[in-house]
Structure formats: structure tokens, C-alpha cells
Amino acid sequence: MKKIKALIVDDEPLARDLIKTYLSDIQDIELVGESENGFEALNQIQAVKPDLIFLDVQMPKINGFELLEILENPPAIIFTTAFDQYAIKAFDMSAVDYLLKPFSKERFLQSLEKARNLITMQGQQPILEGLREKIDNSQEPINRIVVRHGAKIIIIPVDSIHYFEAQDNYVMIYADKGNFLKDKSMKFYEQHLPKQDFIRIHRSFIVSVSQIESVEQYAKDTHLVILKSGTKLKTSANGYKRLREIL
Amino acid sequence: MFASVGKNKSIVQYILLWIVVSAIHMLIIRLGYKWPFFFAAADSLVFNSLFALFGIGLWYLASYSNLKKVAVVEIIIQHFTAATITVLVWLSAGYFILRQVIRVDIGYDEFLDTTRTIRIISGVLYYVIMMAIFYLIINLRELEERIKHESRLNEMLKEAELKSLRSQIRPHFLFNSLNSISALTMSDASKAQEMVIKLSEFMRYSLTQFDEQLIELKDELYHVRLYLDIEKVRFGNKLVIEYAVDEKCFGYKVPALILQPLVENSIKYGVYESTQESKIEISSSCQEEQLNLRIKNYFDPDYIHQKGTGTGLQNIRKRLHTIYGRSDLISVEKTEDLFIVELKIPHYEEDQSTDS
Known part of the structure; x- marks a missing residue:
């Protein structure tokens, strides 16, 4: 039988050691690597293509959720976290398991069992989608967006973003560092960006208030928002109303 | 003044106040009306100690009639009645006692009669002043209580704040x-x-x-x-x-x-x-x-x-x-x-x- 390839991602060496020790007498799982942050993890995931990741939530620079977001074909994930109320909420209904640190060997074996079932079955994608949706439903405002640019991870601070544009099922983010496509909905950003800093001016646009240079009349019911960069964006009637409320 | 903390101190102050009033009263009769010392002293002692006694009753009246909660008309009626009764009883009792005590007829009886109006006026005045003082004290006390309460609250708040800090x-x-x-x-x-x-x-x-x-x-x-x-x-x-x-x-x-x-x-x-x-x-x-x-x-x-x-x-x-x-x-x-x-x-x- 083919062994399951597992990767441990955690910024604390002892936390990694613990999982290693728990795994040491398990025959069907092969530890293929360890990473102490999201950047290392991405490289390793691409190099060794693990079937299972033990993923810590709180890590420097990009957290476990953000890493999960930028993975194209995410493997089975077992989150490990010390204390994260939002995470707990996010996982509650999900088949992808989470372990609250410190966790017992029994609890660890239980979640391995879940992971085995998930990996042998084909349908892990929809479950992960469900998890993503749950994370998206948390009301925590975001202050950065993590995107992938080829093999590189790019962290975009929210306050460096000029505007968002809807592109089919994706969102194009226009920021200081350039343009990046992100697999998220406009609705998500409308809900999670700081309310006083961003306005949805149109079905297709969310604009940063600080980037607005001026607003001009365009047609009877539409206005143009002119950004400091010179870009002109159309507003809808409702969008213009929201804009006037904030400005 | 008589209830609550500082009771003894308040009673002493009250008595002192009446001693001062009595002294003035006596001086007026001695010097103003030229009555001998004994008459002046008896006059002053009887009327003032009587009013001082009634004052205790008035204190309770002031304590229990809350100016803020009762209608103005009611308060006016209340005090009008109380003042009338107080002054009437006070004067009758005073007159009665003095007439019993001073039997020598050198015209003191007539003096009492001729000064009735001024005594009524001073009685009403006493009443008004005393009530004013009582209400003032009560209000000050309430204020003090409130300040104490507030500072206690503030202290608790500070403590709670520190705890969370x-x-x-x-x-x-x-x-x-x-x-x-x-x-x-x-x-x-x-x-x-x-x-x-x-x-x-x-x-x-x-x-x-x-x-x-x-x-x-x-x-x-x-x-x-x-x-x-x-x-x-x-x-x-x-x-x-x-x-x-x-x-x-x-x-x-x-x-x-x-x-x-x-x-x-x-x-x-x-x-x-x-x-x-x-x-x-x-x-x-x-x-x-x-x-x-x-x-x-x-x-x-x-x-x-x-x-x-x-x-x-x-x-x-x-x-x-x-x-x-x-x-x-x-x-x-x-x-x-x-x-x-x-x-x-x-x-x-x-x-x-x-x-x-």
C-alpha cells in the first residue's frame, strides 16, 4: 500500500517534535518534511507534494489560513492551533480536522483516521471549499491579502490597495506592488475590508477611499471616480449613494 | 442633625446656637425694654428653650417632607399649618409658664401682652429660619452622601479598570x-x-x-x-x-x-x-x-x-x-x-x- 506523505508546518520546534513523535510508530504515514513558516511550507509543498499537512494557524507573516488560500490543489489539512476562537468556529462543521494544543495521542490518531478516509476518497475538494466558506463567514476584518505570484508569496497590505475589480469568479486587486488575481468573491471583500476605508461603488468595483482624487458626473445616473493614479471607474446609482455618505 | 452620624456634635451645635439666640433675646429685653436681669433671663430662657424643643419636632418634619418629591402647594400648606401650630403652642405655653413663674406684679403681664405681635412675628421668623437651616443641612448631607457614593463608585471603577489593564x-x-x-x-x-x-x-x-x-x-x-x-x-x-x-x-x-x-x-x-x-x-x-x-x-x-x-x-x-x-x-x-x-x-x- 502506498504510504501517505505528510508535512508538518509549525513555527515552534517542540510542537513539530511532538507530532514527529506521535507519527514515529505509525506505519502508513511517511513524514516527508517540516517547515517553520508559510514561505518554506509553500516551497516544500511544491517540491514534495504531500497528501497531508499538519498546519499551525498562528505563524509569522502568513498564517495557516492564508497559506491554505494560495494552494492550488490543497491536500488534506489537519490544523493545529493553541487558541483561536475564530478557527474553532470555522472548523466546527468541517470534515477537515483540527487539533487544539496540547492534544493527546488518542485525539491525534482520531484525526489521522479522518485524514486517511479523506485521502482514500476522492472528494476532498468540496469539503475544503466548505471550510473556506466558513472561514470567509467569520467577521474578522482583514488587514492584508496573501496572493501567489508564480512560486512567490506576496503579502499585500490592505492600505496599499487602490481598488478591486470583479473578473468572473475572481477578483483583480490593483495595489502599489502591481495587479494580482485572487480566488475570492467581491462580496467577501465588501464584508471584510475596513468599512470606513473601502466602498463598493459598483457591482464590479470596490475602491479605496484614500485613493480617490475626484468624482465627476458622467451620465444622468452614473458618475466617474477618478483615482490618484488616473484610473477612472464608473459608479452605479447605489454605489454613488454610498460614496456620498462616506465622503 | 439628630439622626445619623455626628449626632452628638450636631446636638452641641444646636444648643450653642440657641444659647446665642437666648443671649441676644435677653439683651434686647434687658437693654431695649429696660427690664431687670431676672425678667429678661426668665423671658429669654422660657421662650427659647421651648422653641429649641419644638425645633426637634420640626427637624423631623423637614427630614420627612421631601422638597423634591412633594408638590409645592402641599409643602406650602404643610408649613403654613406647622408654623401656625408651632407659634401658637409656643406662645401659649411660654405665656402660661411665665405667668406661673412671675407672680410679682410690676407690669410684666402687660409687657407680655403688648409684645404679643412682635413675639408672633419673631416666632414665624424663627420657624422660617430654622426650616431654612434644616433644609440646607439635609441637602448638604445628601450631597455629601452622593459625593461619597460617587467616589466609592469611582474607586470601584478604577479598580476594575486596573484589573483589566x-x-x-x-x-x-x-x-x-x-x-x-x-x-x-x-x-x-x-x-x-x-x-x-x-x-x-x-x-x-x-x-x-x-x-x-x-x-x-x-x-x-x-x-x-x-x-x-x-x-x-x-x-x-x-x-x-x-x-x-x-x-x-x-x-x-x-x-x-x-x-x-x-x-x-x-x-x-x-x-x-x-x-x-x-x-x-x-x-x-x-x-x-x-x-x-x-x-x-x-x-x-x-x-x-x-x-x-x-x-x-x-x-x-x-x-x-x-x-x-x-x-x-x-x-x-x-x-x-x-x-x-x-x-x-x-x-x-x-x-x-x-x-x-
Whole structure:
């Protein structure tokens, strides 16, 4: 039988050691690597293509959720976290398991069992989608967006973003560092960006208030928002109303 | 005046007041109406002691008729009735007693009759003045009570505030430390034990210190060191700590747990958010009047700070302000990759014995 390839991602060496020790007498799982942050993890995931990741939530620079977001074909994930109320909420209904640190060997074996079932079955994608949706439903405002640019991870601070544009099922983010496509909905950003800093001016646009240079009349019911960069964006009637409320 | 605290003092004051009034009364009759001393004294004594006695009853009337809650008309009727009865009873009783006591007929009887009007007027005046004084006292008392109550509330509020300003051990830290211990129990039992003890000692300290408490710098530093030792076990070589603490400052008094949140912050923004080695420097220097504490940490300039940063510092500023009454005791300096917080702890005057 083919062994399951597992990767441990955690910024604390002892936390990694613990999982290693728990795994040491398990025959069907092969530890293929360890990473102490999201950047290392991405490289390793691409190099060794693990079937299972033990993923810590709180890590420097990009957290476990953000890493999960930028993975194209995410493997089975077992989150490990010390204390994260939002995470707990996010996982509650999900088949992808989470372990609250410190966790017992029994609890660890239980979640391995879940992971085995998930990996042998084909349908892990929809479950992960469900998890993503749950994370998206948390009301925590975001202050950065993590995107992938080829093999590189790019962290975009929210306050460096000029505007968002809807592109089919994706969102194009226009920021200081350039343009990046992100697999998220406009609705998500409308809900999670700081309310006083961003306005949805149109079905297709969310604009940063600080980037607005001026607003001009365009047609009877539409206005143009002119950004400091010179870009002109159309507003809808409702969008213009929201804009006037904030400005 | 007669009820509640300071009862005896109030009675003495009341009697003194009436002695003064009696003296004036006597002088008026002696000097103004030229009656012999005995008559003047009897006149004054009888009328004034009677009114003083009635005054006790009036005090209760004033206490129980609340000016704020009863309608104005009702109050006017109440006082009109009370004044009429008081003055009538007072005068009749006075006249009766004096007529019984002074039997010698040298025209005192007529004097009493001719001065009836003025006595009625002074009776009403007494009543009005006395009521005015009573109400004033009652109001002042209520005010005092309210101020006391308010300051008590404020004190409670302050206490509650301080409690919440206290360094709260982040649950994250606690559970991660327990996880490290869990790992160590399998690889290095004695190190696990050492960490359990450090964690317990640190927890005990954090749970038992009160904010108004001033403790020696030595103790505060000891517990900061416990905390950092634990973090060092968690993060290994990623965390580098340097101490430059002058031993002669060790006896200096500082508010309990004042350094803790600063060190926690520097760990949070330095180590938690860095993928490389992260250094924290703790240093102190002291003069007679002031102790300077400085916590310096390097952070990753690429790190995007969470909004709301600075509340921890705000809390320390508030705490220092609550304890020392000064808001200039904390200063913050931030460069591209360096964060420095400096605290000035003034010499605490009330406690000089342990501070040399």
C-alpha cells in the first residue's frame, strides 16, 4: 500500500517534535518534511507534494489560513492551533480536522483516521471549499491579502490597495506592488475590508477611499471616480449613494 | 442633625446656637425694654428653650417632607399649618409658664401682652429660619452622601479598570507552552519539569499581584525572565534576549507587572511575526529620583501590523497615570526595524524604607 506523505508546518520546534513523535510508530504515514513558516511550507509543498499537512494557524507573516488560500490543489489539512476562537468556529462543521494544543495521542490518531478516509476518497475538494466558506463567514476584518505570484508569496497590505475589480469568479486587486488575481468573491471583500476605508461603488468595483482624487458626473445616473493614479471607474446609482455618505 | 452620624456634635451645635439666640433675646429685653436681669433671663430662657424643643419636632418634619418629591402647594400648606401650630403652642405655653413663674406684679403681664405681635412675628421668623437651616443641612448631607457614593463608585471603577489593564496572560501563550511541555515529557523529562515549574511560578505571580502594589524591580525582572525563559524554550534560537540591568536598581519600587505587557508585546511583534532570529534587549538605569527601564526589540519591517496596535501601550500609560499622576512616563520610539519603549518610574515617596 502506498504510504501517505505528510508535512508538518509549525513555527515552534517542540510542537513539530511532538507530532514527529506521535507519527514515529505509525506505519502508513511517511513524514516527508517540516517547515517553520508559510514561505518554506509553500516551497516544500511544491517540491514534495504531500497528501497531508499538519498546519499551525498562528505563524509569522502568513498564517495557516492564508497559506491554505494560495494552494492550488490543497491536500488534506489537519490544523493545529493553541487558541483561536475564530478557527474553532470555522472548523466546527468541517470534515477537515483540527487539533487544539496540547492534544493527546488518542485525539491525534482520531484525526489521522479522518485524514486517511479523506485521502482514500476522492472528494476532498468540496469539503475544503466548505471550510473556506466558513472561514470567509467569520467577521474578522482583514488587514492584508496573501496572493501567489508564480512560486512567490506576496503579502499585500490592505492600505496599499487602490481598488478591486470583479473578473468572473475572481477578483483583480490593483495595489502599489502591481495587479494580482485572487480566488475570492467581491462580496467577501465588501464584508471584510475596513468599512470606513473601502466602498463598493459598483457591482464590479470596490475602491479605496484614500485613493480617490475626484468624482465627476458622467451620465444622468452614473458618475466617474477618478483615482490618484488616473484610473477612472464608473459608479452605479447605489454605489454613488454610498460614496456620498462616506465622503 | 439628630439622626445619623455626628449626632452628638450636631446636638452641641444646636444648643450653642440657641444659647446665642437666648443671649441676644435677653439683651434686647434687658437693654431695649429696660427690664431687670431676672425678667429678661426668665423671658429669654422660657421662650427659647421651648422653641429649641419644638425645633426637634420640626427637624423631623423637614427630614420627612421631601422638597423634591412633594408638590409645592402641599409643602406650602404643610408649613403654613406647622408654623401656625408651632407659634401658637409656643406662645401659649411660654405665656402660661411665665405667668406661673412671675407672680410679682410690676407690669410684666402687660409687657407680655403688648409684645404679643412682635413675639408672633419673631416666632414665624424663627420657624422660617430654622426650616431654612434644616433644609440646607439635609441637602448638604445628601450631597455629601452622593459625593461619597460617587467616589466609592469611582474607586470601584478604577479598580476594575486596573484589573483589566493588567497584563493578561494570553491564552495563546499558555496553551502553546503546555504543548511544548507535552512534547518535552517524551523527549526530555527533566526539562519538562523545569518548564512546568517556571510556568507555574510565572502564573502564580501574574495571578496574585495587584496593580496598586509596588514591588522591587528585582522581583518584576525575575518574573519577566521566567516568561522569557519559557518563550525561549518554545522558540529556541530564534529568540535572543539580552539583559543590561544595573544591579543597584534592584531595590527600586515599580508597579507590579508593568514590564510584563511590554515584553509580551515585543515577543508578539518580534518573535511571533518574524521568520528570522529576533532580539530583545532589556536595560535599566537609575538615579535617586527616577528609574529608567528600556525594552528594545527588533521587528521585521515587512510585517503588516494589525490595526489596534498601541492599546497595550495606552494601558500602561493609563496605569502609570493612575499610580503616579503623570502622563509623561512612557515614551515610544519606532524606526524601520526597531521598537523601543522607555519607562520612567518616579521614586515613590511613601515607601522610603526599602528604597536606598
